[in-house]
Amino acid sequence: MQIKRRFIYLFIFIIILFASVFLIYQSKQHKPYFYKSDVITSPTLTPAKQKQQVTKKIANDRNNVITNAVKKVSPAVVGINVIEIRKYKNPNNPFYNDPFFRQFFGNSGEYRQKVKELGSGYIVTSDGYIVTNDHVAGNAVQITVTLTNGKNYSAKLVGTDHATDISLLKIKGNNFPTVKLGNSDNIIIGEWVVALGNPFGLFSLNYKPTVTVGVISSTGLNLKPLNQRYYLNMIQTDAAINGGNSGGPLVNSMGEVIGMNTLIFTAGSKGSIGLGFAIPINKIKRTIRELKEYGTVNRNFDVGLGVQSIDEGIARAYGLSSTKGVIITQVYPATPAYKSGLKVRDIIVQVEQYKIINEETLISVFQEFRAGQIIKIKVFRDGKKYTLKMKLERSE
Numbered sequence: 544m545q546i547k548r549r550f551i552y553l554f555i556f557i558i559i560l561f562a563s564v565f566l567i568y569q570s571k572q573h574k575p576y577f578y579k580s581d582v583i584t585s586p587t588l589t590p591a592k593q594k595q596q597v598t599k600k601i602a603n604d605r606n607n608v609i610t611n612a613v614k615k616v617s618p619a620v621v622g623i624n625v626i627e628i629r630k631y632k633n634p635n636n637p638f639y640n641d642p643f644f645r646q647f648f649g650n651s652g653e654y655r656q657k658v659k660e661l662g663s664g665y666i667v668t669s670d671g672y673i674v675t676n677d678h679v680a681g682n683a684v685q686i687t688v689t690l691t692n693g694k695n696y697s698a699k700l701v702g703t704d705h706a707t708d709i710s711l712l713k714i715k716g717n718n719f720p721t722v723k724l725g726n727s728d729n730i731i732i733g734e735w736v737v738a739l740g741n742p743f744g745l746f747s748l749n750y751k752p753t754v755t756v757g758v759i760s761s762t763g764l765n766l767k768p769l770n771q772r773y774y775l776n777m778i779q780t781d782a783a784i785n786g787g788n789s790g791g792p793l794v795n796s797m798g799e800v801i802g803m804n805t806l807i808f809t810a811g812s813k814g815s816i817g818l819g820f821a822i823p824i825n826k827i828k829r830t831i832r833e834l835k836e837y838g839t840v841n842r843n844f845d846v847g848l849g850v851q852s853i854d855e856g857i858a859r860a861y862g863l864s865s866t867k868g869v870i871i872t873q874v875y876p877a878t879p880a881y882k883s884g885l886k887v888r889d890i891i892v893q894v895e896q897y898k899i900i901n902e903e904t905l906i907s908v909f910q911e912f913r914a915g916q917i918i919k920i921k922v923f924r925d926g927k928k929y930t931l932k933m934k935l936e937r938s939e
Contacts, residue, residue, distance in 0.1 A: 681700075
């Protein structure tokens, strides 16, 4: 009995020994005995399916912030065609400038002619209000707006502001696509922007706006007046802007309109050289509110100042370090200038946030203000700097 028990113990020992050796052997193998579900490899794709996946990835990569911004804005961009009546002088009429002959023949040296012009615009409300430049539609007798669906609409000029080069149009209808207006005070120099519009009338070929891409090159630029239009605080971009782009939107990478394409500097060339300028959208928002409500912008005030740009002689006489600013030559009694405390020989160097370079700059700056507004003026007087307040009282 005892021998039988020993035999059983020996048998159990041998089984345990073999089991241990087997487990040690398995633990040293590279491949696990069981596989986790997360490391199971995918089945091999056929060449056709691999090509489909690569094509899909490329297509997804092509859609970026720029293409998405274009997709958002494009439906609300319009082409604008206008007819203006312009006056021309006949250079071949020898009597035109002679008052004696004009009393008999009248203005026979002057004639009128219909002129076709084109430009761009963008829809800002679903009931059909459209923004464009004054130099596009401000003097039009007939305005036709073309949408991206190919439909043409006759537009009404709601109001226009020649000084800031902004016009507001209206077409009949509802549920029009619209743009989203951004904030031009938050522009970042160097950020990507897109210019959309109707250069050279190309919009009429496929009813799609032309798109050019660039960056914000600079901001806060005060340009020289052009045809009694005043361009302050302008945005500079290298996105290509050409003839017909005027009035089109300048859009950031989020698809928000931050400006209106308005001017280009060509340096004698016939097209864009990467120097384009746009009116900031915050100025546009303010102006179109006034145009929508009143049809005009109220600048019915008279400052009551006579000024002169500073030359080197004046700068030396007054001990000035530069010729920037204007010197007051006359202050009229009972005017905003008189009431503010301004005096003859004061030198105006700044009005609100605008630095005054010369007389042109001062005139341009006052186009930014409205009747009833109170503004701050910085002047040099007897070597000291003063800040005065002026209320722009409405003219009688």
